[in-house]
Amino acid sequence: MNLPIERLPSNFLPSFLAGITINFEIAGIALALGLTLGVLLAFALLRGGLPGAAAGSVVGLMRAAPTFVVMFFLLNALPRDAGLSGVMIVAMSLVPYAAAYIADAGVDALRQLRAGSPLACYLILPNIARAFFVLVMSSSAGAAIGVPEGVAVILRQAEKLPSLGDMLVLFAIGVACFGIPLQAGFALIRLIQRHLGHIALRNQPKVQTGETAVPIEQ
Amino acid sequence: MLSPRCTLSKLAPPRHSADLRPRRALTYTFACVLAMAGVLCAGLPAPARADNSPDAALARLLDNARAAAAAPGRCAQPGIDRLVRILCTGRIRIGVRDDYPLFSTHTETTRQGYEVDVAQAIARQLGVDITFTKVKAATRIPLLADDSTDLVIATMGDNTQRETQARFIKPHYYRSETMLVGARDLAAADWEDIRGLTVCVTVGNGSNAELVSRGARLMLFDQAVSLPERLGDQTCTLAAQDDSFFAYYFADPSFASRFSEKIGFAQIPWGMGVARDGSERLGRALDLMSQIFHRDGIFLAAARANHIGTGFLEQQQAVWGRPECNTDTGSTDPACILPPANAELQPTPFAGSVSAFETWFAGSTGFDLLLPMLKTAPAWSLFLNGVLNSLVLIAGALSATLAFALLFGAAMGARSRLLRWPARGITIALQSSPILLTLVIAAAIIHALVPYSSMVALGAAIVALGLSNGSNAGQAISEAYLTLRAERAGLPVDRIDLFSRALGRSVTQIVAFLINAAKGTPIASFIGAPELLSALTDITSFSSGRVTTYTLLLVFYTAVVMAVVWLCRRFQRFLDRSHAVA
Numbered sequence: 109m110n111l112p113i114e115r116l117p118s119n120f121l122p123s124f125l126a127g128i129t130i131n132f133e134i135a136g137i138a139l140a141l142g143l144t145l146g147v148l149l150a151f152a153l154l155r156g157g158l159p160g161a162a163a164g165s166v167v168g169l170m171r172a173a174p175t176f177v178v179m180f181f182l183l184n185a186l187p188r189d190a191g192l193s194g195v196m197i198v199a200m201s202l203v204p205y206a207a208a209y210i211a212d213a214g215v216d217a218l219r220q221l222r223a224g225s226p227l228a229c230y231l232i233l234p235n236i237a238r239a240f241f242v243l244v245m246s247s248s249a250g251a252a253i254g255v256p257e258g259v260a261v262i263l264r265q266a267e268k269l270p271s272l273g274d275m276l277v278l279f280a281i282g283v284a285c286f287g288i289p290l291q292a293g294f295a296l297i298r299l300i301q302r303h304l305g306h307i308a309l310r311n312q313p314k315v316q317t318g319e320t321a322v323p324i325e326q
Numbered sequence: 327m328l329s330p331r332c333t334l335s336k337l338a339p340p341r342h343s344a345d346l347r348p349r350r351a352l353t354y355t356f357a358c359v360l361a362m363a364g365v366l367c368a369g370l371p372a373p374a375r376a377d378n379s380p381d382a383a384l385a386r387l388l389d390n391a392r393a394a395a396a397a398p399g400r401c402a403q404p405g406i407d408r409l410v411r412i413l414c415t416g417r418i419r420i421g422v423r424d425d426y427p428l429f430s431t432h433t434e435t436t437r438q439g440y441e442v443d444v445a446q447a448i449a450r451q452l453g454v455d456i457t458f459t460k461v462k463a464a465t466r467i468p469l470l471a472d473d474s475t476d477l478v479i480a481t482m483g484d485n486t487q488r489e490t491q492a493r494f495i496k497p498h499y500y501r502s503e504t505m506l507v508g509a510r511d512l513a514a515a516d517w518e519d520i521r522g523l524t525v526c527v528t529v530g531n532g533s534n535a536e537l538v539s540r541g542a543r544l545m546l547f548d549q550a551v552s553l554p555e556r557l558g559d560q561t562c563t564l565a566a567q568d569d570s571f572f573a574y575y576f577a578d579p580s581f582a583s584r585f586s587e588k589i590g591f592a593q594i595p596w597g598m599g600v601a602r603d604g605s606e607r608l609g610r611a612l613d614l615m616s617q618i619f620h621r622d623g624i625f626l627a628a629a630r631a632n633h634i635g636t637g638f639l640e641q642q643q644a645v646w647g648r649p650e651c652n653t654d655t656g657s658t659d660p661a662c663i664l665p666p667a668n669a670e671l672q673p674t675p676f677a678g679s680v681s682a683f684e685t686w687f688a689g690s691t692g693f694d695l696l697l698p699m700l701k702t703a704p705a706w707s708l709f710l711n712g713v714l715n716s717l718v719l720i721a722g723a724l725s726a727t728l729a730f731a732l733l734f735g736a737a738m739g740a741r742s743r744l745l746r747w748p749a750r751g752i753t754i755a756l757q758s759s760p761i762l763l764t765l766v767i768a769a770a771i772i773h774a775l776v777p778y779s780s781m782v783a784l785g786a787a788i789v790a791l792g793l794s795n796g797s798n799a800g801q802a803i804s805e806a807y808l809t810l811r812a813e814r815a816g817l818p819v820d821r822i823d824l825f826s827r828a829l830g831r832s833v834t835q836i837v838a839f840l841i842n843a844a845k846g847t848p849i850a851s852f853i854g855a856p857e858l859l860s861a862l863t864d865i866t867s868f869s870s871g872r873v874t875t876y877t878l879l880l881v882f883y884t885a886v887v888m889a890v891v892w893l894c895r896r897f898q899r900f901l902d903r904s905h906a907v908a
Contacts (some may be wrong), residue, residue: 170798172887176848177859177880179903183864184876248760252852253562254545264560266766267513267523272774279767287758 127258134245142206150214170204383654427574494597526562696871712861725793734800787850803836
């Protein structure tokens with residue numbers, strides 16, 4: 109009897125790995141754009157006054173905009189001659205989330221720096237790494253507009269499988285492939301945070317070392 | 327054959343009365359005279375009768391038009407019928423497509439395809455040359471209306487809406503249907519098999535509404551040429567487009583070996599078109615030519631030469647060979663011609679006001695605001711249901727998130743490993759699964775248990791969003807619970823009180839995941855839940871106004887999420903106050 113995994117075509121694994129690479133690519137682009145915008149917004153928020161109020165409103169709107177809807181908006185509202193690829197559309201749809209998150213984390217970090225705690229300020233680095241993994245997971249939304257990322261590859265294969273059992277095995281493989289780097293990344297982030305926290309506590313016992321809450325962006 | 331011999335005696339019953347004999351003889355004589363006169367009349371030439379064949383009618387029409395064209399000064403007169411003008415100039419301007427394989431394509435030096443052959447047959451019949459004009463789907467009718475072309479033969483489906491914009495030549499010269507094409511190994515022989523599958527379509531295709539009603543998940547593209555590519559890279563499970571479009575691709579053995587036709591629907595007759603004004607004689611001449619081309623197999627021969635489907639043309643050849651249709655009035659006989667496809671969507675009672683508002687807005691601001699969801703009854707119904715279902719989905723996702731958070735929080739904070747470990751395992755699995763995958767898994771399991779319906783999809787989405795966000799929030803609750811328990815080590819512990827305090831301590835995380843659940847609801851459209859994103863995608867697939875529609879969608883969801891954020895913050899303050907009082 110063949111195991112369900114043996115019934116997968118030989119090109120499935122290369123396609124799937126290529127798909128996951130696209131997930132990382134999308135997350136990388138979104139993070140780079142989000143960092144640029146988020147840092148500007150963080151400075152504006154710290155400055156206060158009219159720029160601060162405007163930045164606050166923008167961050168509020170970005171935080172509230174659902175990624176999936178932003179993606180469809182960009183897909184349909186942008187002129188066709190703008191020439192944006194599917195990958196770029198998904199990446200841009202993740203920018204509001206990334207920018208809002210980095211603006212919030214950036215404000216915290218800059219406040220810590222002004223308070224004379226550079227170590228606490230460095231905590232923004234693991235938080236950015238955490239945001240990157242969140243963006244990798246969220247980039248699976250691209251499957252809905254035909255971007256051949258990891259989940260899209262799994263779903264295409266699942267449509268050809270005859271039984272629910274086979275499909276569930278395939279889905280489990282997908283979850284494991286996404287989960288291993290994600291959980292490893294989060295474990296690494298926790299280690300770094302703990303390490304930075306210990307250093308901070310040794311030097312300045314009153315510095316906050318908590319993580320910023322990062323729900324998986326949907 | 328009639329014989330001059332009188333045989334009418336058999337008609338009269340024999341009478342045996344002697345006094346009736348002279349009268350009977352007279353009657354027989356009279357009958358025989360009548361019969362012989364009839365036979366003689368039949369043998370004589372008949373008086374001239376009007377020939378009602380389409381050929382004769384066409385010949386008369388062309389003779390009259392040629393006479394008009396030959397009349398001094400007539401060709402220079404403004405407003406003459408286009409047929410007369412064509413004969414005056416010796417040239418007919420025909421709009422054809424450049425890029426429709428097998429029907430009309432254009433290279434640097436040549437044009438070829440079924441429609442090009444039809445155009446040449448018409449020009450031959452008129453005895454004139456052709457000037458071809460390139461037309462696209464969007465320019466076919468405007469070019470007729472502004473007199474840039476005399477005739478278009480350009481894959482134009484005849485429907486009730488277009489009948490008001492152009493004069494369609496009857497009988498139709500071809501008929502297509504929308505064909506669903508997919509991988510050969512895909513079992514999709516019935517509409518039930520289509521439900522929930524990704525079907526790639528072109529925006530504005532009239533058959534999209536049918537696919538929507540069958541539960542297909544539409545992926546929209548601007549150009550038909552994208553569809554075979556997207557089928558090839560497996561972006562689409564199925565693609566829907568005219569069978570005439572796919573005919574070219576199926577001529578390629580590589581494409582034909584991978585894909586097959588699944589379901590055909592939405593048949594639509596194709597008509598040549600002329601302008602509604604100033605083309606009375608031209609239109610009539612083309613009607614008659616079209617009849618003759620069907621009857622004599624000229625259309626059929628052109629179709630065979632270009633390797634396109636001939637089923638419709640064979641059927642039409644039989645129709646136009648029938649005596650009752652092969653007349654000069656056949657092209658107006660409903661028993662012989664096909665009706666246009668009905669493309670009219672019932673307007674809403676307030677469609678007029680909406681159109682007036684769109685016009686006012688465009689005039690005042692310079693921006694085109696199109697609100698298709700308010701103008702036709704099917705779109706309005708989809709829109710209303712979409713809004714309602716979105717609100718139900720958000721309320722359900724929030725409730726499910728809260729419920730699963732409490733459940734996971736209690737299980738992961740429990741002393742029993744039998745509860746704690748499975749809850750942790752499920753949480754790690756859910757954290758590791760992209761939400762789209764979680765949604766598909768939930769839908770697959772639920773669909774295996776109960777038959778598919780849009781409400782089942784909505785339920786599956788609520789469960790998936792609740793599980794995904796609730797497990798994370800539950801983890802936060804359990805961590806707060808464990809820290810509280812550690813802080814009170816050695817003290818008597820009321821578990822319910824401790825759990826309540828853990829809720830207070832983790833309220834920021836709970837609120838974050840509640841907001842996240844609300845933001846995630848549009849993803850439900852991916853598994854066919856009929857929420858607003860899904861409804862508006864369906865509406866834009868058969869109407870215009872995509873930019874406005876998706877802008878409104880973004881505003882709607884952002885406003886709803888902001889309202890949820892506001893409510894969650896109030897909930898958070900309420901919990902904070904409650905715990906401060908406690």
